[in-house]
Amino acid sequence: xxxxxxxxxxxxxxxxxxxxxxxxxxxxxxxxxxxxxxxxxxxxxxxxxxxxxxxxxxxxxxxxxxxxxxxxxxxxxxxxxxxxxxxxxxxxxxxxxxxxxxxxxxxxxxxxxxxxxxxxxxxxxxxxxxxxxxxxxxxxxxxxxxxxxxxxxxxxxxxxxxxxxxxxxxxxxxxxxxxxxxxxxxxxxxxxxxxxxxxxxxxxxxxxxxxxxxxxxxxxxxxxxxxxxxxxxxxxxxxxxxxxxxxxxxxxxxxxxxxxxxxxxxxxxxxxxxxxxxxxxxxxxxxxxxxxxxxxxxxxxxxxxxxxxxxxxxxxxxxxxxxxxxxxxxxxxxxxxxxxxxxxxxxxxxxxxxxxxxxxxxxxxxxxxxxxxxxxxxxxxxxxxxxxxxxxxxxxxxxxxxxxxxxxxxxxxxxxxxxxxxxxxxxxxxxxxxxxxxxxxxxxxxxxxxxxxxxxxxxxxxxxxxxxxxxxxxxxxxxxxxxxxxxxxxxxxxxxxxxxxxxxxxxxxxxxxxx
Numbered sequence: 001x002x003x004x005x006x007x008x009x010x011x012x013x014x015x016x017x018x019x020x021x022x023x024x025x026x027x028x029x030x031x032x033x034x035x036x037x038x039x040x041x042x043x044x045x046x047x048x049x050x051x052x053x054x055x056x057x058x059x060x061x062x063x064x065x066x067x068x069x070x071x072x073x074x075x076x077x078x079x080x081x082x083x084x085x086x087x088x089x090x091x092x093x094x095x096x097x098x099x100x101x102x103x104x105x106x107x108x109x110x111x112x113x114x115x116x117x118x119x120x121x122x123x124x125x126x127x128x129x130x131x132x133x134x135x136x137x138x139x140x141x142x143x144x145x146x147x148x149x150x151x152x153x154x155x156x157x158x159x160x161x162x163x164x165x166x167x168x169x170x171x172x173x174x175x176x177x178x179x180x181x182x183x184x185x186x187x188x189x190x191x192x193x194x195x196x197x198x199x200x201x202x203x204x205x206x207x208x209x210x211x212x213x214x215x216x217x218x219x220x221x222x223x224x225x226x227x228x229x230x231x232x233x234x235x236x237x238x239x240x241x242x243x244x245x246x247x248x249x250x251x252x253x254x255x256x257x258x259x260x261x262x263x264x265x266x267x268x269x270x271x272x273x274x275x276x277x278x279x280x281x282x283x284x285x286x287x288x289x290x291x292x293x294x295x296x297x298x299x300x301x302x303x304x305x306x307x308x309x310x311x312x313x314x315x316x317x318x319x320x321x322x323x324x325x326x327x328x329x330x331x332x333x334x335x336x337x338x339x340x341x342x343x344x345x346x347x348x349x350x351x352x353x354x355x356x357x358x359x360x361x362x363x364x365x366x367x368x369x370x371x372x373x374x375x376x377x378x379x380x381x382x383x384x385x386x387x388x389x390x391x392x393x394x395x396x397x398x399x400x401x402x403x404x405x406x407x408x409x410x411x412x413x414x415x416x417x418x419x420x421x422x423x424x425x426x427x428x429x430x431x432x433x434x435x436x437x438x439x440x441x442x443x444x445x446x447x448x449x450x451x452x453x454x455x456x457x458x459x460x461x462x463x464x465x466x467x468x469x470x471x472x473x474x475x476x477x478x479x480x481x482x483x484x485x486x487x488x489x490x491x492x493x494x495x496x497x498x499x500x501x502x503x504x505x506x507x508x509x510x511x512x513x514x515x
Contacts, residue, residue, distance in 0.1 A: 110515060111512060113510055117496040161199070193286070197213050216300045220364045236497055240409070241360070248264050250265075297336070319371065328365070328366040333360070375413070383409070387403065424465070435489060457482075464476075473513055479508075481503075482504040
């Protein structure tokens, strides 16, 4: 009753008091909730401050590391300087030195080849009294093959390029030492020989001009460089009819689909008669001085068209698995007129000697199939051989020259290759050759022994390549068999073939390291 009276005195009813108590409780709860949220916010702020501090420390470390790296690079650049000018050096498919502005570049490279060749001729080789046929049944040995040093690059700008190839040559004499001697009269292996030395000026994106000593733009097989051969060596046919190196000036046009090269030069290497007889005069343009008295007037040209594929893939005859397909068609022509060179005179007299006129043409096709390849070529030579030379010192009582009339030489090569694996390639090659002579002199008798009987040449070669590291390191092995006699005209000692009767075998193996 007292409480009621007090409430009445205060002007509140019991219901009003209950509501007031409930409001206080609600306010206390809200205060508790706000306090908990404040604690959470304080924890989040503390976490963010900690992360910011760590990030600042990380950025500071990164800045210090960048400064150290910059100092190291600057020191390396200063150590690489040459005469106060920075230069670059290294390896890019070969060693190189280059100026930083790109005006000068020198590339260094080469290859080492070690070969083993075994030649077998049944029936002791020589038949009858023909002294030009080899008398040894078994001949074998090692040699250096094509071991070369290469220099190339550009000077002043990429438009002025140069190239040079120096070979450690296996030099075999072609002279008979005595009546019973073999044609191969010895070796001076190790002699250095300059194969190429030229400079090229680009006139625009398509036209260029080159001067010096270079491969004559004629046969495709010879234009493929030695390190890219499919077999251990190129064919006997191309050795005799492929023209070789020359000195002169060459004009070239090249675009994405075709290429044309023509040159005025000092003539081809006359190996048409295998070194025993020089149908075209025996002119050797390698290192020949300008004042040679029997100089040649010579022209050569080659045209190639590429319906599909890339130019780089036709540097060789092989088409690895995965490569794109390609087709290359080519035709070459050569004309030369020269007086003969009488071996072994250093400065031979040429007065009164007639000129020999040499005309030749070749056609070829190369088909790449990405894992397989095919190649075929045909050669035709017509030589007005008024002053042919017999390179022989046996029993010649007079000048070793003769008028052979018109000499015709023919040859063909067919080659195929197939990859059995990414690193193993098998190949097969067939060679055919023949020649005709307008007239054979009756004296001295050696002319008849060299030029008759005139048999067609047939050689079959099979083998395989093991690409240890592509073309840079590989082993090539092949076996050749002569279906016919290898006449003295067709002897080719650099490739392992000797003048003999039929059934001659030649086994060859080669290790190549290119750098």
